[in-house]
Amino acid sequence: MTTTTEQPTGRHIPDRLRSPLEARLKSWESLLLLVAIAIFVANSFASPYFLDAWSLSDATFNFTEKAMIAFAMALLIISGEIDLSVASIIALASTAMGAAVQVGVGTPGLVLIGLGTGLLCGAFNGVLVTRMGLPSIVVTIGTMSLFRGISYIVLGDQAFRGYPSSFAFFGQGYVWWVISFEFVLFAVLAVIYGVLLHKTNFGRSVYAIGNNATGAMFSGIRVDRVKFILFLLTGLMSGLAAICLTSRLGSTRPSIGFGWELEVVTMVVLGGVSILGGSGTIPGVVIAAFVMGLVTFGLGLLNVPGIVMSIVIGALLIGVIALPRLYAKWKA
Amino acid sequence: MLRFLASREALLLGAIGVLLALIATRFPAFVTPANLMDVFNDTSPLILLAIGQMIVILTKCIDLSVAANLALTGMVVSMINVALPGVPVVVILAVAIGLGTVLGMVNGILVWKLDIPPIVVTLGTMTIFRGIIFLLSDGAWVNSHEMSPAFKAFPRAEVLGLPMLSWIAILAVILFAVVMTRTTLGRAFYAVGGNPHAATYTGIDVGKTQFWAFTISGALAGLTGYLWVSRYAVAYVDIASGFELDVVAACVIGGISIAGGVGSIGGALLGAIFLGVIKNALPVVNISPFWQLAISGSAIIIAVAVNARASRTKGRIILKTAEHAA
Numbered sequence: 001m002t003t004t005t006e007q008p009t010g011r012h013i014p015d016r017l018r019s020p021l022e023a024r025l026k027s028w029e030s031l032l033l034l035v036a037i038a039i040f041v042a043n044s045f046a047s048p049y050f051l052d053a054w055s056l057s058d059a060t061f062n063f064t065e066k067a068m069i070a071f072a073m074a075l076l077i078i079s080g081e082i083d084l085s086v087a088s089i090i091a092l093a094s095t096a097m098g099a100a101v102q103v104g105v106g107t108p109g110l111v112l113i114g115l116g117t118g119l120l121c122g123a124f125n126g127v128l129v130t131r132m133g134l135p136s137i138v139v140t141i142g143t144m145s146l147f148r149g150i151s152y153i154v155l156g157d158q159a160f161r162g163y164p165s166s167f168a169f170f171g172q173g174y175v176w177w178v179i180s181f182e183f184v185l186f187a188v189l190a191v192i193y194g195v196l197l198h199k200t201n202f203g204r205s206v207y208a209i210g211n212n213a214t215g216a217m218f219s220g221i222r223v224d225r226v227k228f229i230l231f232l233l234t235g236l237m238s239g240l241a242a243i244c245l246t247s248r249l250g251s252t253r254p255s256i257g258f259g260w261e262l263e264v265v266t267m268v269v270l271g272g273v274s275i276l277g278g279s280g281t282i283p284g285v286v287i288a289a290f291v292m293g294l295v296t297f298g299l300g301l302l303n304v305p306g307i308v309m310s311i312v313i314g315a316l317l318i319g320v321i322a323l324p325r326l327y328a329k330w331k332a
Numbered sequence: 333m334l335r336f337l338a339s340r341e342a343l344l345l346g347a348i349g350v351l352l353a354l355i356a357t358r359f360p361a362f363v364t365p366a367n368l369m370d371v372f373n374d375t376s377p378l379i380l381l382a383i384g385q386m387i388v389i390l391t392k393c394i395d396l397s398v399a400a401n402l403a404l405t406g407m408v409v410s411m412i413n414v415a416l417p418g419v420p421v422v423v424i425l426a427v428a429i430g431l432g433t434v435l436g437m438v439n440g441i442l443v444w445k446l447d448i449p450p451i452v453v454t455l456g457t458m459t460i461f462r463g464i465i466f467l468l469s470d471g472a473w474v475n476s477h478e479m480s481p482a483f484k485a486f487p488r489a490e491v492l493g494l495p496m497l498s499w500i501a502i503l504a505v506i507l508f509a510v511v512m513t514r515t516t517l518g519r520a521f522y523a524v525g526g527n528p529h530a531a532t533y534t535g536i537d538v539g540k541t542q543f544w545a546f547t548i549s550g551a552l553a554g555l556t557g558y559l560w561v562s563r564y565a566v567a568y569v570d571i572a573s574g575f576e577l578d579v580v581a582a583c584v585i586g587g588i589s590i591a592g593g594v595g596s597i598g599g600a601l602l603g604a605i606f607l608g609v610i611k612n613a614l615p616v617v618n619i620s621p622f623w624q625l626a627i628s629g630s631a632i633i634i635a636v637a638v639n640a641r642a643s644r645t646k647g648r649i650i651l652k653t654a655e656h657a658a
Binding site (some may be wrong): 082107128132133134135137138139142143145146147148150152153156169243259263265266269276297305307308310311313314315317318321322323326329 | 391394434442446448449451452453455456457458459460463464466467471502510569580581584590591620622623624625626628629630633636637640650
């Protein structure tokens, strides 16, 4: 949405490109990894309770659900679109599952309903953006109100409870020792999305669309179809996150996951994905997920209230975009 | 006259008329002048914010921090009022507008000088402003009995039969209608949104114009902050939470193109009134207030779909499929 005004300055063309090793060392991901390590060390000094296997395992719950959405969101943002309705999809999917519980649907049915609601919401966004050619920011601001609004119509000030005990596994179960089911899911999805974005034709076309949608179309990429699939994936991941979160909380209120769209977008941008589209990596998003999880968990150990953490998240979001630009200005 | 009848504003005016007529068939009391004045007064904060948001959207930006700005300014002036009850309302108004302006300038500077996408800037400042309210107030409320009578009386004071709150909205509409159509700054807002490159070549600084748009939006949000807390006689962290979406909705319904460069103060005004009528009619026609969020959401989607259709014919299409992809 911004406009850059080109200044007719002479462009410096280097004699040779940086070596691959140097490029890798100076990449955003390496910088982020350093930040993550620094926060980890700071946390372990700040609180004696931090360096404990169970406590670290608890820390992962701070980001696994958001990171699932962030992977799909990263692809969507790289393609030049955005979905601000993800948190509201969580609310709607969770409400749908809660309503199903009241009529006695079992765990497999609940999972299908959660994923199905997510897919439907994603398809709704996708149709509005790709078929009708509407800007995704406005569409998803609208569906953000609409999806959560439907949850409010269904639930009002009530809550759905009574989830079957087998359903609790998704958010509370452990696969082995301190390794939670959610963390395994997070790791598997990270690999899947990493391969999808970096090793497949589909991934290449996502970058191509983000850099130049018209050019991509002329090189034979079905732009609208790729974007539609990305909206579907984002909806599906939101449905998955809804299953995990609902299972972890054990109840559904219409305010569930409120404000998560901001944290997911922050995670993606912090991971080095350009908000203008065209660049970014999945490893970056994975490290960003750890950074945000460690920051919120560390502050939580220090008894910092949630709303103050949101200041940190907001500042982080602006800071990570502002700092490289300030640096570039200062060097120029 | 014919041009007006074909315009989006006329269409919206017609829609509001139909809506009122429908409500009137079952609840005639809703369309009495006294009640309509109440509805307008109730919609005034939305109108004020929609004017600022409209100017920001004109320049291809978006300001999601308006509600948080409103809440922060409201909290600050309430705390000033509690600490120093003797401070006259004029000073309070100046502080509110001043603080709002500064907060808007923060957004503007980040967009102008660092070229950060406006949606990222204002998503960030939205949470930061809300967090600052918590830090200032420690999560406590400022309640009605702590505020001075003069502080609470101002928006309610009646002048020529209308409350001050309504008058301020009317004055703002007139002022900005003049600014947008009769001043170089107003033209610059349209130019920057319509074609930023052309604007640059005509000597308009795109970033600086966007900065002023955010500044105006911030000033109006600050002003509304005082009016809001004094009218409802309470200030806490979450006041007007989510209100930024209503404001964007009012603009989109009012025909302001999110792509920039298209829109009018009249559109923003009518968009806000449309939402205001719906909001006030819901309890009258006995629909639960929980429906409101879904209704504004649907209104945004329908409005943006209708507007996109209306502007689709603009420009000559040379390569049909290429145009579609772009």
